[in-house]
Amino acid sequence: MNAKGPRPLDPNTGNVSVPSFLKVKKLNEVVSYYMNDKVTHSLYKAVSAASSFKNVKKRQLFEPHHKIPEVADLGPKEMDMHLKRLLEDGTVSQLAYLISDDVERPPEGRPCYAAIPEAEALDLSRIYLELLDLSVSSLLFYLDRKPELNKALVWENLETDWESGARKEASFPQLFLYLRQAFQNEYFRITPNPEFVKDFLFELEDDLFKKGRVIDVPGYGLFGLKSSKEAVQIVDYIDDFIQSKGTKQLRYTLLEEFQKIAMEEKFYYSNPSHPETTRFKLARAEAFAAALPSGNPSPGSPGMLSVVLIRSLSEIAEKELQKQSSERDRNRFHDIKKNLLSESGSWEKKVLLVQEKEFKQFPEELKRMLIDDLEIGYSTWETKTSTVHAFFHKNANSVRQIILSLGASMGAETWKILCIRQLVESNEPQIKSIFREPDLVKAYGKVLRKGYMDYFPWYYAILDLLGIGRIFQDIFFAQAKEKIRIQQNQLKVKNQENSRKDEQAKVQEKLKEEEKIRSAEQKSKISLAMDSYYFKKQAPPTAAEIQSLVPEFSPEQYYEILEREKFVFLAWEKGKERFDQILCYPGTESFRSKARELHRILSEKLEFLQNKVRTTEEEDARFRISKVVKHIDEWFASNKGPEKNGAPNNGAKKGKPDPDDPFESFRVEINKLRKTGTDD
Numbered sequence: 001m002n003a004k005g006p007r008p009l010d011p012n013t014g015n016v017s018v019p020s021f022l023k024v025k026k027l028n029e030v031v032s033y034y035m036n037d038k039v040t041h042s043l044y045k046a047v048s049a050a051s052s053f054k055n056v057k058k059r060q061l062f063e064p065h066h067k068i069p070e071v072a073d074l075g076p077k078e079m080d081m082h083l084k085r086l087l088e089d090g091t092v093s094q095l096a097y098l099i100s101d102d103v104e105r106p107p108e109g110r111p112c113y114a115a116i117p118e119a120e121a122l123d124l125s126r127i128y129l130e131l132l133d134l135s136v137s138s139l140l141f142y143l144d145r146k147p148e149l150n151k152a153l154v155w156e157n158l159e160t161d162w163e164s165g166a167r168k169e170a171s172f173p174q175l176f177l178y179l180r181q182a183f184q185n186e187y188f189r190i191t192p193n194p195e196f197v198k199d200f201l202f203e204l205e206d207d208l209f210k211k212g213r214v215i216d217v218p219g220y221g222l223f224g225l226k227s228s229k230e231a232v233q234i235v236d237y238i239d240d241f242i243q244s245k246g247t248k249q250l251r252y253t254l255l256e257e258f259q260k261i262a263m264e265e266k267f268y269y270s271n272p273s274h275p276e277t278t279r280f281k282l283a284r285a286e287a288f289a290a291a292l293p294s295g296n297p298s299p300g301s302p303g304m305l306s307v308v309l310i311r312s313l314s315e316i317a318e319k320e321l322q323k324q325s326s327e328r329d330r331n332r333f334h335d336i337k338k339n340l341l342s343e344s345g346s347w348e349k350k351v352l353l354v355q356e357k358e359f360k361q362f363p364e365e366l367k368r369m370l371i372d373d374l375e376i377g378y379s380t381w382e383t384k385t386s387t388v389h390a391f392f393h394k395n396a397n398s399v400r401q402i403i404l405s406l407g408a409s410m411g412a413e414t415w416k417i418l419c420i421r422q423l424v425e426s427n428e429p430q431i432k433s434i435f436r437e438p439d440l441v442k443a444y445g446k447v448l449r450k451g452y453m454d455y456f457p458w459y460y461a462i463l464d465l466l467g468i469g470r471i472f473q474d475i476f477f478a479q480a481k482e483k484i485r486i487q488q489n490q491l492k493v494k495n496q497e498n499s500r501k502d503e504q505a506k507v508q509e510k511l512k513e514e515e516k517i518r519s520a521e522q523k524s525k526i527s528l529a530m531d532s533y534y535f536k537k538q539a540p541p542t543a544a545e546i547q548s549l550v551p552e553f554s555p556e557q558y559y560e561i562l563e564r565e566k567f568v569f570l571a572w573e574k575g576k577e578r579f580d581q582i583l584c585y586p587g588t589e590s591f592r593s594k595a596r597e598l599h600r601i602l603s604e605k606l607e608f609l610q611n612k613v614r615t616t617e618e619e620d621a622r623f624r625i626s627k628v629v630k631h632i633d634e635w636f637a638s639n640k641g642p643e644k645n646g647a648p649n650n651g652a653k654k655g656k657p658d659p660d661d662p663f664e665s666f667r668v669e670i671n672k673l674r675k676t677g678t679d680d
Contacts, residue, residue, distance in 0.1 A: 004118045005497070006465050011531040020195065020197055021196040022093065022128055023123050024092060024123070025091050026116055026159050027044070030089050032085075032089045034088075034089060035089075040082045043083070046069060047086070047115045050066075051115050051588050053126045061112040061127070062112060063110065064080070064111065065078050080189050080190055083088075084190065086113075091115055094112075094190060095114055095131055095187075095196065096109050097110055097112065097135045097195070098134075098138050098139060098179075098182055103141070103187075106139075107138040107139055107142055109188065109192075112131075128200075131200075136207050139204070140213060146224065148233070154234060154237040155237065157174060158238065160172070160303070161303065162303050163302065165305075166220060175433070176222055176224060177221060177222040178185060178222075179204065179222065182191045183197050187480065208222070208377060211227060216312070216314045217301045218299050218312070223313075228320035231317040232317045232320050232324075233315045238313075239281040242288045242307075245306075245395065246284065249300055250292075251594075252289065253286060253291045254596070255590055256487065256520070257287040260524045262667065273362065273364060274326065275322060275324075278310075282310055285306065285307045285310040286307070288307060289303075290528065308419070328361050332366055335606075336352060336370065337376060340352060340393040345401045347405040349402075350392060350398055350401060352391040353389075353416065354388065354390075356389070357386065359389045365436075374394075376392070376394065377392050377393070377430070378390070378391050378423075380422075381417075381419035381488075383491065383495075387495045388419060390420070392420070394430045396431055400437075400440055402420065402590075403444050404443055406450075407447045414454050415449055417450050418484060423447060424444075426577050448477070453680045455479070478533075519561075519564070519565070522565075523565045526562070530585065533545065533546070534602075536565075538605045539626060540582045540583075540602075540627070541582070542579065542581060543569065543579050544579040545558075565586050567584070568585065568587060569583065569584075570628065570631055571582075572623050573623055592639070595632045595636065599633075602625045606625045606629060
């Protein structure tokens, strides 16, 4: 839905053009014999007296049920007659607003009438804008209090659409706002001005759209949202519905495409730093639309509600997921920062040490916040197995507690002591104030002594026992520091090389996965082209006919894919050459559900052709169908599965997924990966 542009300008005045329904005549501008009627005149005075923008929110503009001073009660027919007189004269205008007397029901339209009081402006624009504002407030009030859509309700509507589509106007009142119908109730005994209704609805919808409370779902109506979080939940409900229908009723055409999408999804979520996304749900919806009997039909057709809803909601849901991902990163960052500044005096609670492999899995935004934050100290340390990323809070008291705790600790590993020393030295300019405290300097020296002891000469212990160790201590400290520097440089080279090898292995694994996905995509494109022949035209195609539907593949590449994926070629009377042979699906286990449906469709078509006088084209079709049906029978005979005796139409429970189905295993793995990614 596009935002409304500015109103057109009046060519005569250059001012903004005022719609005709807002232009009414004053009493002295009209000559009307109707005004000679006492009742009509009294009605006009009542409408005029109530016509004020201040009366809008109090709902005190004149309405057909209001009393007229100086006139006895009028019946509906009499009231309508006199109102029509005033409308005909152009001295009043019928307007309307939306209001809800029941918070559980959408607001309904109510007619009201306005004239121009002598003291007011030249038209009814201000009253009109107040009516719009009142109507928007009523709709927002309703949307705010409307219960969120649950899965059962969404599925109920999608099931109705699956069975019959949008067979009538306003087919899904539980999902959509049908505002036009709000002006078609018993209150409008006089039909509202079509120009008013059109303009009013446009302004109303535009205002709601700008507030982010509705989206326009093409072919269905306005979909109201309490929040963007609701969009994420609804997209999940719809995706579950599409997967349910796709793996049951449409399994024979969607299995391979769903498997390919699942491979892409699994590959994406295997990286923990990737945020959740709607792209795979949208891809499944588009594949679902293409698999419907009429092939990606227009909105309103059976089964399309789920597709059009995902198309309409996916952008909002995607932005919300990105926002949630950023919020999780920020919350995780603040939790880490809070822990680094914890009241606990233990150094282990106040220093964060993260191995390289784990750190690489941190979301990029989280890594950036940790490294760039001015209050957090950061450095790296090389161990024999990995680079360690170290963080502490630069708060002076926190650093003091770390040093004192480390000095008192008896079991701290040497590398951790030296890593913290590196943290302190890397951030010394910001924490130098603490080293003006003699006791802390002494404690820090004790800590360094613990860290450097492993790098002192072996005979230092003897010198220390003789009481002369301190004489040589500064020399040994300098030597130890140099040894540590050399060791760190050596370990850095080694760890970087190991990291490079790990990255190369990941790249190779990524390339393998991408190649699998590319192969699955190529196979799926050819299978989809074959589906259009087998399931829609009900005619087995030749290899050449399918090739014409996939022009993105060169002839060499096309036949290479057919060979690689083990597509089946069936020779027939007019198909001796490979390109003229009948092309059938690969005989893998996933062929079972497709073959079952295919056998049913082609057997019915074959029976029809057998019992009629056939043209040459139909005779060719009969030969082709016979070949494919025979091939399917032979395949089932040699690949006995859930079907009893291998028969294509017996046995397996309809719609029950195969426990060995690769798509089902993908779904389980994907759900695990997604859960891991959001459990930080």
